[in-house]
Amino acid sequence: MSAPETLEDLTSRQYKYGFVTDIEADAVPRGLNEDIIRLISAKKNEPAFMLEWRLRAFRHWLTMKEPRWQNVHYPPIDYQDIVYYSAPKPKGAGPKSLDEVDPELRRTFDKLGIPLLEQQRLAGVAVDAVFDSVSVATTFKEKLARAGVIFSSFSEAVQNHPDLVRKYLGSVVPYSDNFFATLNSAVFSDGSFCFIPRGVRCPMELSTYFRINAENTGQFERTLIVAEEGSSVSYLEGCTAPMRDKNQLHAAVVELVALDGAHIKYSTVQNWYPGDAEGRGGIFNFVTKRGACRGKASKISWTQVETGSAITWKYPSVILQGDDSVGEFHSVALTNNRQQADTGTKMIHIGRNTRSTILSKGISAGRGQNTYRGLVKIQKSAAGARNYTQCDSLLLGSRCGAHTMPYIEVKNRSARVEHEASTSKIGEDQLFYCMQRGISAEEAVSMIVNGFCRQVFQKLPMEFAVEAQKLLSVSLEGSIA
Amino acid sequence: MTTPLLRIRNLHARVGDREILRGIDLEVGAGEVHAIMGPNGSGKSTLAQVLAGRETYQVTEGEVLYQGKDLLALSPEERAVAGVFMAFQYPVEIPGVGNLYFLRTALNAIRARRGEEELDAMDFLAFAKEKMKLVAMDQSFLGRSVNEGFSGGEKKRNEIFQMAVLDPRLAILDETDSGLDIDALRTVASGVNGLRTPDRAMIVITHYQRLLDYIVPDRVHVLGSGRIVRSGDRSLALELEKKGYALLEGEPPSLSAGEAR
Numbered sequence: 001m002s003a004p005e006t007l008e009d010l011t012s013r014q015y016k017y018g019f020v021t022d023i024e025a026d027a028v029p030r031g032l033n034e035d036i037i038r039l040i041s042a043k044k045n046e047p048a049f050m051l052e053w054r055l056r057a058f059r060h061w062l063t064m065k066e067p068r069w070q071n072v073h074y075p076p077i078d079y080q081d082i083v084y085y086s087a088p089k090p091k092g093a094g095p096k097s098l099d100e101v102d103p104e105l106r107r108t109f110d111k112l113g114i115p116l117l118e119q120q121r122l123a124g125v126a127v128d129a130v131f132d133s134v135s136v137a138t139t140f141k142e143k144l145a146r147a148g149v150i151f152s153s154f155s156e157a158v159q160n161h162p163d164l165v166r167k168y169l170g171s172v173v174p175y176s177d178n179f180f181a182t183l184n185s186a187v188f189s190d191g192s193f194c195f196i197p198r199g200v201r202c203p204m205e206l207s208t209y210f211r212i213n214a215e216n217t218g219q220f221e222r223t224l225i226v227a228e229e230g231s232s233v234s235y236l237e238g239c240t241a242p243m244r245d246k247n248q249l250h251a252a253v254v255e256l257v258a259l260d261g262a263h264i265k266y267s268t269v270q271n272w273y274p275g276d277a278e279g280r281g282g283i284f285n286f287v288t289k290r291g292a293c294r295g296k297a298s299k300i301s302w303t304q305v306e307t308g309s310a311i312t313w314k315y316p317s318v319i320l321q322g323d324d325s326v327g328e329f330h331s332v333a334l335t336n337n338r339q340q341a342d343t344g345t346k347m348i349h350i351g352r353n354t355r356s357t358i359l360s361k362g363i364s365a366g367r368g369q370n371t372y373r374g375l376v377k378i379q380k381s382a383a384g385a386r387n388y389t390q391c392d393s394l395l396l397g398s399r400c401g402a403h404t405m406p407y408i409e410v411k412n413r414s415a416r417v418e419h420e421a422s423t424s425k426i427g428e429d430q431l432f433y434c435m436q437r438g439i440s441a442e443e444a445v446s447m448i449v450n451g452f453c454r455q456v457f458q459k460l461p462m463e464f465a466v467e468a469q470k471l472l473s474v475s476l477e478g479s480i481a
Numbered sequence: 482m483t484t485p486l487l488r489i490r491n492l493h494a495r496v497g498d499r500e501i502l503r504g505i506d507l508e509v510g511a512g513e514v515h516a517i518m519g520p521n522g523s524g525k526s527t528l529a530q531v532l533a534g535r536e537t538y539q540v541t542e543g544e545v546l547y548q549g550k551d552l553l554a555l556s557p558e559e560r561a562v563a564g565v566f567m568a569f570q571y572p573v574e575i576p577g578v579g580n581l582y583f584l585r586t587a588l589n590a591i592r593a594r595r596g597e598e599e600l601d602a603m604d605f606l607a608f609a610k611e612k613m614k615l616v617a618m619d620q621s622f623l624g625r626s627v628n629e630g631f632s633g634g635e636k637k638r639n640e641i642f643q644m645a646v647l648d649p650r651l652a653i654l655d656e657t658d659s660g661l662d663i664d665a666l667r668t669v670a671s672g673v674n675g676l677r678t679p680d681r682a683m684i685v686i687t688h689y690q691r692l693l694d695y696i697v698p699d700r701v702h703v704l705g706s707g708r709i710v711r712s713g714d715r716s717l718a719l720e721l722e723k724k725g726y727a728l729l730e731g732e733p734p735s736l737s738a739g740e741a742r
Contacts, residue, residue: 429573432533435556435561436561437584437587437643450577451576454577454578
């Protein structure tokens with residue numbers, strides 16, 4: 001068997017997480033108008049300021065056009081054909097502890113390989129499980145509470161800490177920011193809220209597993225993390241979704257705020273349904289993620305491993321406002337079959353001596369298209385700012401594509417900006433070398449790709465790094481022509 | 482006489498339209514070291530690559546029996562499992578993949594296919610450290626990416642180290658001396674000599690006789706235009722060194738006839 005043929009075989013393994021859980025859903029009618037938004041807000045028993053904010057966003061959204069500049073292609077989305085809210089209906093009263101969580105739901109988590117109890121015991125990770133749109137189980141709350149850390153679903157935060165929500169919601173990604181963020185602001189159903197008070201190192205890694213379940217339900221998550229002066233937190237986001245024929249829109253917003261000396265590390269492993277080999281089905285993942293290094297010497301670090309979704313479109317960014325603040329972006333994006341990714345980051349340098357590092361690894365296989373798009377902007381005020389960017393692309397086969405679009409704007413002469421880029425192919429010589437040593441082509445490809453991504457994987461928390469490596473191998477099965 | 486470990490009969494191979502091997506006949510017995518010499522373009526490296534299973538070359542005629550079985554029917558990794566090893570002329574870099582990890586994966590892949598128990602990380606480390614001594618390699622090599630940033634000499638030493646770990650029955654050394662200074666050459670050669678055993682055969686491909694001062698062959702074959710044009714003992718290599726490959730020009734007319742086709 002020739003090496004290319006072998007590679008073809010390798011990259012056509014099936015998505016493992018394709019199943020639909022049969023849980024009664026409490027949904028609002030299909031479509032979008034002010035009444036729907038009022039209904040969502042009422043169902044969530046929100047204070048008036050939230051409803052007003054949602055309505056302002058909706059009215060603004062009506063004036064906006066869906067963007068078309070991105071290097072991805074998809075059929076038009078009918079926004080009136082989406083169910084904007086769906087919550088699993090509790091049988092009887094809501095769960096007071098994990099033991100009371102809907103057994104059907106628990107089985108779903110088991111299938112995904114993330115049993116909550118095990119997770120708690122083994123990893124010491126607090127899991128805020130978002131199932132469809134409402135959080136059903138939040139763990140380790142007490143331990144966190146003792147440290148003064150607030151980690152809850154967004155809805156709970158709106159009820160329990162309205163002042164904090166009001167102060168920070170939309171302060172990094174305003175409701176008018178962009179088409180999808182604005183849509184999210186109008187209709188978001190739930191998400192996570194984290195608040196790390198002054199001087200506190202969060203005692204454990206915070207983790208949320210997202211899962212899209214009810215059919216034809218757009219998922220609009222909203223995450224807000226605030227780290228006060230001198231605090232630090234590491235947040236993990238991991239996703240899988242059930243197999244679907246119809247494309248599902250996912251338009252999430254993540255906002256991070258770091259005050260003086262605060263550190264936020266945000267890690268993502270994204271493995272949503274990518275569609276079949278012909279590109280049918282799969283998630284549209286249009287996400288706005290942005291952090292503000294508001295304080296002096298604060299630091300925000302994004303690490304992402306994007307292997308899923310039919311289309312991934314996101315630019316986790318950092319606004320470096322505080323002097324001496326640091327922004328980092330480490331990314332692995334893999335596209336196989338007909339997957340498309342247009343991802344990268346924006347580093348906006350405002351404060352003096354601000355530093356940013358961008359490390360992007362794009363892997364294209366099958367007919368996958370992978371675009372790195374990044375902006376490094378040095379404002380006039382950002383004396384002594386520095387950026388280092390490295391973009392590497394790896395191609396498996398001859399029908400895929402890699403594109404690099406770095407934008408650099410420098411308005412201060414003392415700034416230093418470096419950009420390095422490379423594109424390589426998995427060489428026949430590399431494969432043959434491995435095979436001559438007894439390693440199968442499948443294992444060789446996986447090894448070479450993992451080697452290519454090593455610098456990024458090293459930035460992930462340990463258990464995530466292991467998961468990411470496995471995910472990459474699974475996602476690659478069936479690539480190259 | 483028992484069957485030789487390797488028997489090549491009338492082997493022809495080509496790349497695209499270009500015929501490179503034009504009827505190689507060669508027998509190598511267990512425990513023997515055969516040197517294959519010849520000018521650039523004579524087909525030395527092609528022979529090595531064909532034996533290792535590289536797809537770039539199409540075998541158009543002839544057969545290769547290894548341990549009495551059809552070697553050409555096996556994939557490259559099956560050949561490795563069967564005990565065929567090639568030390569590359571240009572060892573390939575694999576960024577981000579640790580040398581130790583690479584080699585353990587290789588050894589365990591081979592062991593698994595042979596139905597042997599795999600070595601865990603700790604056992605393998607101890608095993609690898611022992612084998613490194615053979616080519617005087619520093620332990621820092623183990624953590625570095627495969628061949629990345631290695632000097633020419635380090636790459637060649639690494640090949641011999643891999644050979645020591647994988648313990649093949651048939652080792653093909655493709656210009657293992659190229660690009661080495663005399664000290665590195667000695668180190669590599671002594672590593673190879675340390676791996677000479679009664680049940681292991683080696684095919685040593687080289688352009689220069691110099692290597693054969695250190696790795697003393699049982700037989701020497703000279704390749705010209707895709708065929709073995711002379712075979713002899715070690716003295717043939719010395720003769721070549723004195724007279725150069727011009728020696729071949731006075732060869733039997735059959736060669737020229739073949740050329741003129």
